Amino acid sequence: MIDKFKQEKLKKLLDLGIDPYPYSFRQEMHAEEIKARFDELQGRRSSIAGRAVSIRHMGQLFFIDILDASGKIQVLASPQMTKKESLELLGMVDMGDILGIEGIINRSKRGEISIEGHEIIILSKSLSPMPEKFHGLSDTELRYRKRHLDLAANPEVRKYFITRARILSYFRRFLDSRGYIEFETPILQPTYGGANAEPFVTRYKALDADFYLRVSDELYLKRLIIGGMEKVYEVSKDFRNEDIDSTHNPEFTQVEFYEAYKDYNDFMTMTEELISSLVMELFGSYRIQYQGKELDFTPPFRRVYWVEEVKKLSGIDVSVLTDDQAGQVAAREGLKTSTVNAYHVADGLFDKYIKPNLHNPTFVLDFPSYMCPLTKDKRGNPKLSERFEVFIAGREEGNCYSELTDPIEQRRKFEQQELEREHGDAEAPPSDEGFLEAIEFGMPPTAGIGLSIDRLAMILTDNISIKELLAFPTMRPKK
């Protein structure tokens, strides 16, 4: 929305031959740097740039708060300290304009660290109004749809994204330092798999074929392992055609990593190390507050055995649950599931009996085999699979397998999933012949895991909505 008074000031600037949208500015320092190093910088000349977020003036004396990437600093302007042209310019400056300031670092009479503005130039004339300066922007819909306003009006929101970036960068450093190679595998896939989820479908005209936005990058990373890369990872945007809620967005970010010659026990140790050292790096402690409760990341994390735990609490042995019994169990336990089969009912029992008791980081291990189409059977118990999920604050953060490497068994499991698809389970992925061919070539023993960056960022910024950690969360288009 263009404000007519701001537009008039823009015209006035142009009439005076002042470029309201110049090309660059020498931004020597940032607000927080000046504040942190004030004792050595006082009296020095420097330059800053940023958005004017508050302008107070008393006659010919101006106080302008400039917000840059680091924070805010006050700029002073008056006929005594400021060039004539710059003072005249201030008559055409509004809150929201982006300014460049050169001047002397000093304190105001009231003691606030400030820049005595000598030369002030406009770097961008803003034409639309700033949100409220005291309450900020609080309408969640506006905050998510117009994140630029949110970031400008609510600078504390920036910390969430900075923490998110630090998490990702820590993951990369952790994996890189262990010899992992980062890959980028296809987002547009001719078939999809690696997770139980409905995909987004799109049409590729040039190839006259339907493509799918990946629900997972698992099967591609495994092909790299088969090719001999040994340690691979990807920061993967995945897409699932499902509902949006406070912990789900249709596009989300996982870091998946795979390492040859390891099993899920090795990865439990490594995951524990990765997450706990990340928390230590960010907070200087293993213990943090989340929603008013302490979360303790001190390793080792608690271990809970999936099937034993459900049996203990419900009396049901899910490892031998069949699709035929599923309906009966669902009815008795009051479970509503999208599809009534062993997979979904077992999942329902998990959510009912185990999930509520998971606050501190916990590994839940050894899932029923029929829930794990890409996983090796548990050594000594073929009803179970060597799979764990890691939970933090009751939310699933990651999912790890001793990867299935037997091509015959993999084909059998894919065929089983095809049957489930035919029986109406929309989330069961199709068989992937290309992957089967790859695994027939011989895949080394491998462990792999996917960890959710969005959710980890949520927990480590003490948020309860995933949208706060997505710069541009998926919103319904405005009509």
Place this chain on the structure above:
RNA sequence: GGGCCCGUAGCUCAGUCAGGUAGAGCAUCUGGCUUUUAACCAGGUGGUCGGGGGUUCGAUCCCCCCCGGGCCCGCCA
């Protein structure tokens, strides 16, 4: 997909219970002010009360439908 709640000025919010032509603060405009910092003082501008329909002499308010958002439930990471 189901339930509950919300949508009033650019922003933050009152008003709706009990129907009678809309208010505040900030922003903005005009004037004043040389140490303010939610600056202050004085005076202005600004609204199809989310959209459509209904009831009524009269609807921001009551009813219905639609749009958008939030929370909870179901499903999924």
